[in-house]
Amino acid sequence: MKKYSPSLLVVFYLHFSISDLGAQNQKSTRGIDADLAFAHVKKLVSFGPRPPGSPGIAQAQSHIASYLKKLNLQVEQQDFLATTPAGSVAMRNIVAKATGEKSQVIVLASHYDTKLMHGSLFVGANDGASSTGLLMELARVISQQRGIYPVWFVFFDGEEAQRDWTETDSLYGSRYFVEKLKGDGTAGKVKAMILLDMVGDKDLVLERDLSSTPWLLDLVIKSAYELGYGKHIATLPKAMTDDHIPFVRDGIPAVDLIDYNFGFDNLYWHSVNDTLDKVSPQSLKVTGEIVLRTLNKLEAK
Numbered sequence: 001m002k003k004y005s006p007s008l009l010v011v012f013y014l015h016f017s018i019s020d021l022g023a024q025n026q027k028s029t030r031g032i033d034a035d036l037a038f039a040h041v042k043k044l045v046s047f048g049p050r051p052p053g054s055p056g057i058a059q060a061q062s063h064i065a066s067y068l069k070k071l072n073l074q075v076e077q078q079d080f081l082a083t084t085p086a087g088s089v090a091m092r093n094i095v096a097k098a099t100g101e102k103s104q105v106i107v108l109a110s111h112y113d114t115k116l117m118h119g120s121l122f123v124g125a126n127d128g129a130s131s132t133g134l135l136m137e138l139a140r141v142i143s144q145q146r147g148i149y150p151v152w153f154v155f156f157d158g159e160e161a162q163r164d165w166t167e168t169d170s171l172y173g174s175r176y177f178v179e180k181l182k183g184d185g186t187a188g189k190v191k192a193m194i195l196l197d198m199v200g201d202k203d204l205v206l207e208r209d210l211s212s213t214p215w216l217l218d219l220v221i222k223s224a225y226e227l228g229y230g231k232h233i234a235t236l237p238k239a240m241t242d243d244h245i246p247f248v249r250d251g252i253p254a255v256d257l258i259d260y261n262f263g264f265d266n267l268y269w270h271s272v273n274d275t276l277d278k279v280s281p282q283s284l285k286v287t288g289e290i291v292l293r294t295l296n297k298l299e300a301k
C-alpha cells in the first residue's frame with residue numbers, strides 16, 4: 001500500500017464509510033452473482049481469440065445464444081455481411097428480449113468480438129469477455145422478474161476495427177443494429193441504451209464519458225455514489241468512441257460504462273496481457289449493481 005498524507009487518510013476512511021452504506025443497499029437491489037458472471041468470462045476466454053468470422057467467435061455465439069434461450073428469453077440473431085478493409089466479413093448480433101409492461105424499451109449491450117491480432121494470442125478477457133459475461137449475468141437477474149420496461153440484451157459483433165480504427169472500420173454491429181431500428185421505425189421506442197465495455201479491471205474506474213447522454217450519465221454516477229461505489233467513478237471526464245455512438249448520433253439516450261485505463265498506463269489494452277487473471281469478479285459485480293440501480297431510476301423516471 002502507498003503511504004498516505006494525513007489529508008488523504010481522511011479521504012481513505014470516507015470511502016470506507018460510504019462502502020459500508022453500499023453493503024446495506026445491496027439488499028434492496030436484485031442480486032448480481034460475481035462468481036456466475038466470472039464463470040461466463042472464463043468460458044468465453046476458453047474459446048480462444050474471437051474476431052468476427054473465426055472458429056472462436058462461432059463457439060461464443062452458440063454458447064451465448066443457448067444460455068439466453070435457457071433463461072426463456074426471446075432470442076434473435078441479426079446476421080449481416082460487413083464490408084471491411086479486409087474484405088467482406090460475416091457478422092452476427094445476438095439480441096435477447098425480456099418483456100415488460102410499457103412499450104418503450106431499455107437496451108443493455110456489450111460487444112463480444114475480440115480484436116483481430118495476427119500472430120499473437122489475444123483472448124480479450126477484459127476487452128470483450130468481461131462485459132459480455134456480465135451482460136449474461138444481468139440477463140439472468142433481470143429475466144427473473146417482469147420489469148416496467150422491456151429490456152433488450154444486445155451482444156454486438158464487430159466492435160473492433162478489422163484493420164485500423166476509423167469511422168467506417170469499427171462499430172460494425174452497433175451501426176447495423178441502429179440502422180435496422182431506423183428501418184423498422186422502432187428507434188423511437190428505445191428509452192435508453194446502457195453499454196458495458198472493459199468492466200473487469202481489478203482497479204475499476206469507470207469513465208465520465210463526454211460522448212454519453214449527460215442526463216443518463218448523471219443517473220449512472222448517482223447510482224454509483226448511492227451504492228458506495230463513488231471511488232469507481234473517474235474524477236476527470238474523457239470522450240469515448242464506442243458502440244453507444246451510433247445510438248447517440250440517432251438521438252437515442254446512451255451511456256458507456258467503460259474503464260479505459262487497463263493496467264498501468266493502459267498497458268494491458270489490446271495486448272496479449274489481457275488475460276483472465278486481470279479480471280476481477282468484484283469489478284463485474286460493482287458494474288452490474290450500478291446498472292441495476294440505474295435501471296431502477298429509469299423505471300421511476
Ligand SMILES: [Zn+2]
Binds near residue numbers: 115127160270
Ligand atoms: Zn478493444
